Amino acid sequence: MVKVSVILTAFNEEKFIGKAIESILNQTFDDLELIVVNDGSTDGTSDIINGFDDERIKLISHENSGPGASRNRALKEVRGEYVMYLDGDDWYSEDAIEIAYREAKSKDTDFTFYQMINYDDKSGKIYENDWFNLNIFDESFEDRVFKACDYDGSIFDMSVGVCQKIYNTSFLRRIDAKFPEGIFFEDMPFFYYVLLKADRISIIKRHLYYRRKHDASITHVVDEKFLDTVPAGQELMRIFIENGWYDAYKFDLLAYKINGPRFALRDIEENYKVPLYELIKKDYLSIKSSKYYQDFLDNLGPVKKKFFLDIIKSKDYDDFMTLNQAKS
Incomplete structure (x- = not known):
């Protein structure tokens, strides 16, 4: 050894x-x-x-x-x-x-x-x-x-x-x-x-x-790699739930899960915005039909909660942008 x-x-x-x-x-x-x-x-x-x-x-x-x-x-x-x-x-x-x-x-x-x-x-x-x-x-x-x-x-x-x-x-x-x-x-x-x-x-x-x-660094270029902020967040939720850590950390966990894809959608290259939006929407719709939906509504701050709900309500990416840019 x-x-x-x-x-x-x-x-x-x-x-x-x-x-x-x-x-x-x-x-x-x-x-x-x-x-x-x-x-x-x-x-x-x-x-x-x-x-x-x-x-x-x-x-x-x-x-x-x-x-x-x-x-x-x-x-x-x-x-x-x-x-x-x-x-x-x-x-x-x-x-x-x-x-x-x-x-x-x-x-x-x-x-x-x-x-x-x-x-x-x-x-x-x-x-x-x-x-x-x-x-x-x-x-x-x-x-x-x-x-x-x-x-x-x-x-x-x-x-x-x-x-x-x-x-x-x-x-x-x-x-x-x-x-x-x-x-x-x-x-x-x-x-x-x-x-x-x-x-x-x-x-x-x-x-x-x-x-x-450098120019090719993963965190330097916000490209298709950032589509994976969605599955990475899903894996994080799974780990916390399966190990019994969810209740103790859910306030910060849910904010963290929302923020990764939220910032990625803001900054990602234009041709990846719709694919990322669609991944986020699919994820959020699955959350809506789960027992954790109310936790998101109860624990997210106003900006993150609006993002979460605007994604769910929107018909497509353009509709989401209209909703999200409107004041609460």
């Missing part, structure tokens, strides 16, 4: 994957394995991966299946006591794995957050933000172990990104943690399942991960 396994998934990352791999192989901590999943790349990604001669690398290649399926496949192969994730266009600081492992091991955590820092690929500038700085956690959370219920604010203000944590492998396997497959935004339901199953969490207020912002 090695101490840390790093799972790196890549689809057409020939511009960036070399740096990502080097950032792992050149760590100050070397008791690790790197599991690279080449998710059906059609560019030079495979050649770059194969150009590295290091016995710590294990390569998995399969047809394009998306990040969820790739991560699930890799997790089955993990031999490490702990596991971390890296996207193919990002990289670690040189001491990231050593710092993360020592924290997780010393506190025996189920998982540990660490800070990310942003890198703008066009300008070359590095910048921080509150979300990836974990600023929702005040000083009382530093150098301690806690559970989700110890946090007084909304858990839906936490950073959901899978790459911002180090996980105890035995814990993930014990709770049978899996990413939803076939959709983007798979991090989100995975995170909340893991979060609410965890008994021991800690944070590291140090920037260990460099997150690259």
Whole structure:
């Protein structure tokens, strides 16, 4: 057994994957394995991966299946006591794995957050933000172990990104943690399942991960991937309901479920607005016929409630836009 396994998934990352791999192989901590999943790349990604001669690398290649399926496949192969994730266009600081492992091991955590820092690929500038700085956690959370219920604010203000944590492998396997497959935004339901199953969490207020912002970044271009905000939200609801967490979190959960597709519909490229509207409408009509409909009416704030009802009432996207732009 090695101490840390790093799972790196890549689809057409020939511009960036070399740096990502080097950032792992050149760590100050070397008791690790790197599991690279080449998710059906059609560019030079495979050649770059194969150009590295290091016995710590294990390569998995399969047809394009998306990040969820790739991560699930890799997790089955993990031999490490702990596991971390890296996207193919990002990289670690040189001491990231050593710092993360020592924290997780010393506190025996189920998982540990660490800070990310942003890198703008066009300008070359590095910048921080509150979300990836974990600023929702005040000083009382530093150098301690806690559970989700110890946090007084909304858990839906936490950073959901899978790459911002180090996980105890035995814990993930014990709770049978899996990413939803076939959709983007798979991090989100995975995170909340893991979060609410965890008994021991800690944070590291140090920037260990460099997150690259570029033209093809999933959160930079609001394109067809954002259609998956609907199934991701459905999966989140299922997780909370099936695990008995719904009643305790429903006020914030329902707002969170509405806001993802609501903001996506506002910002998505024009040719995807109607398809996204239709997905949202189908989802909301199923909610209307369920026992949870009254909860949405009772718990949503006025803006989100109007959006919810306007979608249900509308005949089509144009009708929705007319209704939604009208004052209550």
